[in-house]
Amino acid sequence: MEPIFQTLLALLIATQTGVEHDTGCCTVLVHVHHGCDVVAYRRDAKFPAEILIVRTEWAGRRAIKEYKIQGGYFCHTVITEDGWIVTIGGRDIPEVNRKLEKLGAEIVSKGRIKKDEIEKAGELLKEARWGHFVVKSPNDIVGVASYDYRISSPERIDMFKIKDGEYVKVTNNPRYYDRGRSEEFGKNPIDAAIKIAGKDPYGLHRRDIITYKLTVDETSSSVKVWASYDGRALLGGASGEPDPIRFMGKTIAANEIPRVPRRKPLGEVILRVCREHEGKGELPNPAAVAAALISGAVFVAFLGQLSLQQRNLY
Numbered sequence: 052m053e054p055i056f057q058t059l060l061a062l063l064i065a066t067q068t069g070v071e072h073d074t075g076c077c078t079v080l081v082h083v084h085h086g087c088d089v090v091a092y093r094r095d096a097k098f099p100a101e102i103l104i105v106r107t108e109w110a111g112r113r114a115i116k117e118y119k120i121q122g123g124y125f126c127h128t129v130i131t132e133d134g135w136i137v138t139i140g141g142r143d144i145p146e147v148n149r150k151l152e153k154l155g156a157e158i159v160s161k162g163r164i165k166k167d168e169i170e171k172a173g174e175l176l177k178e179a180r181w182g183h184f185v186v187k188s189p190n191d192i193v194g195v196a197s198y199d200y201r202i203s204s205p206e207r208i209d210m211f212k213i214k215d216g217e218y219v220k221v222t223n224n225p226r227y228y229d230r231g232r233s234e235e236f237g238k239n240p241i242d243a244a245i246k247i248a249g250k251d252p253y254g255l256h257r258r259d260i261i262t263y264k265l266t267v268d269e270t271s272s273s274v275k276v277w278a279s280y281d282g283r284a285l286l287g288g289a290s291g292e293p294d295p296i297r298f299m300g301k302t303i304a305a306n307e308i309p310r311v312p313r314r315k316p317l318g319e320v321i322l323r324v325c326r327e328h329e330g331k332g333e334l335p336n337p338a339a340v341a342a343a344l345i346s347g348a349v350f351v352a353f354l355g356q357l358s359l360q361q362r363n364l365y
Contacts, residue, residue, distance in 0.1 A: 075222050076095050076141070077253065078090065078093075078220070079220050079221075079244045079247045080138075080218060080221075081217075081218045081243060082213040084216075088136060089243075089263065090128060090244070091244035091261070092127050092128050092140075092261050093251070094261075094294065095254035095256055095257050096143075099121070099295075099305075100294055101121060101297055102127075102259060102297070104299065109131060110131065111160060112159070115130050115276075115320050123143045123144070124149065128261070130265050131159060132272045132322035132323040134189030134265065134272070135159045136186065137156075139151045139182070139184055140184075141176060141183065142179040142181060142182060147178050155184070158194075159186075163192075164193075169184075169208055169210060170208055173198055173208050181201070182197075182223050183198075183222060185221050192211075192213075193211055193212070195210070197222065197228055198223075198225065199224045202224065202225070202226060204226075217230065218230065218233040220247055222251065222254070227251060240264075245262055245311055245314060249311040249312065255283075257291040258280070258293060258294050259281070259308065260311060262278075262314060263275070263276055273319055274322065275316070276298065276318060277315060279312070280293035280305075280311065282310060284310045284311050284312075296308070299320065
């Protein structure tokens, strides 16, 4: 479909549903294969905010987390060292967002997704009046909740096992929920995820798309990160501005972020490097290791001195 027709379709749907599209955010999850997933998160908002991406401890695991604090705290995305993914969209109500983040952490801590927990997410979204919640487990189970009080059939709750090459797109409006094959949007799953998010008609004030590629195996896990500016570039027209990003302490200015479908690499975060520390919150304390080495060296020196003294006795 031509961009101008996509734009007209979006506006027509908005008129029919009575829903302003500037209240949207969008999550796209592409399951490449077991142990490899791509997540693209698009922020839609009239106001700017610095996007913070940090390495942190979350639900007893090392994780990478995307959030903002300007205009109120809001957690967008969390990806853990063992392969859990949680994303949240909706109104800027920090209390509700924190409840959803806590629910996500509880699901991760328990190590499984239950339908009643996804239904609980739906109830929390009702407090915000619109929004979405997505959680994916390391064994490829996906739970989705989406709610918008302004439309008929305002709620969607779904749980399924995602297949290799499959994508799911979730917005704050359940009518735009979609599942399909990522290769229809491109052979590269990263580019496909960005294109799916960029072609989603929901959302007018479209800002950054932050895309993550998570790779987990028996001995390591890492996350590569890219940034794009949406601005309706794939739909025609222009709306929304890019946000500055602070990635692992380094600031990327808004004007450095390219428009979709292009992407700017931000870097790679290593979450786990050896199996013996899998599931533990910390690597060995460097100070403790140094102290142990020093103690060992002192003990060896003592033995050497004792041996020398014994030899001097004869």
